Amino acid sequence: MPFVRIDAHGGDxxxxxxxxxxxxxxxxxVETLGIPSDDRxxxxxxxxxxxDAARGTLRYDDYLGVRRDAGIVFVAITLRAGRTTGRKEALYRRIAQLAEEYAGTEPRNVFVTLTENSSADWSLGDGLAQYVGSGSC
Known part of the structure; x- marks a missing residue:
């Protein structure tokens, strides 16, 4: 069960x-990590x-030689630990491809971070830790 925050910059x-x-x-x-399609x-x-100053802004530079611009998108994904480096790399590539296809965002402007945690770190409602003792995504 990933929790996703997307912060998009730009006038458009x-x-x-x-x-x-x-x-x-x-x-x-869904494609790269097998997350259930209704788990959004x-x-x-x-x-x-x-x-609109009340909406805030984002700051970025050209770290590691990636030339970012006002179309930058920050994607922060929190999910339970256990994916291989290869699957994470596939996820990053696919997010960048689909962000360009669906939203016209250049792949160089897609900045992704993953934060992993354990099953006990989730409560999906009712004050319960539903994943404790469960093998779900």
Whole structure:
């Protein structure tokens, strides 16, 4: 059960772009990590200080020689530990491909982080740790 936060920068970030980015990340998780298709928990946020200071902004540079611009998208995924490095790399590639296909976001502007935790670190409602003793995604 991944929990996804997507922060998108740029003046053209509207509900349609946010939805497209959310679909891109979700579809990549389903394809590369085998996440169930109905397992979608996302927070999608647009940032554009030039048009609406209350919405915030994002900061970025050209670290490691990647030339990012105002179309940058930060994707933070929290999920339970256990995926191989190869599967994570496949996930990063697929997110970048689908973000470009669905939302027109250049792959160089897709910044992804994964944070892993254990089954006991999740409560999906009702004050219960539903994954404790379970083998679910």
């Amino acid at each position: 970030t509207d509900d349609d772009r946010l939805d497209a980015l959310g679909r891109a990340v979700h579809d990549a998780l 928990f996302q927070v999608l946020t647009a940032h554009d200080a030039a048009h």
